[in-house]
Amino acid sequence: MSTAMNFGNKSFQPRPPDKGSFPLDHFGECRSFKDKFMRCLRENRFENAACRIESREYLRCRMDRRLMAQEPLEKLGFGDLEEGTAEAQRKP
Template structure:
């Protein structure tokens, strides 16, 4: 018996648009991540209410080479 079904399209995975990023194994940005998650919880997952916390967390990741440096405008976090 074959495991292939006739007429079924094969799935071809594609990498993420921005590529992969390292995990924070050492917990360098853990406190900022927890602050962001708490903010989301308090604000019923309304991420627009947590822009400052998100920016702080992403700044930590960029400062510690856990993600590529990116302009805040491109991340949608350009604060006034």
């Protein structure tokens, strides 16, 4: 008698991430941005809303160095922080 539980022949089919691969920063090109973002998170009890500027800068660094696909920052949820956008102009 087999001790393994077999609930059928279904196998797990992994899916790639929606945005494609996310290469590691092997050369530490964006490490200072990551460290600043992580420090901000720790100082703010991991409330990511308090660290949006640091998050934006980290993602911008990754895009500039082709460590992730180029995306408009507005599409990534930073439209209100971008100069020249309608949302940013409405902010006092």
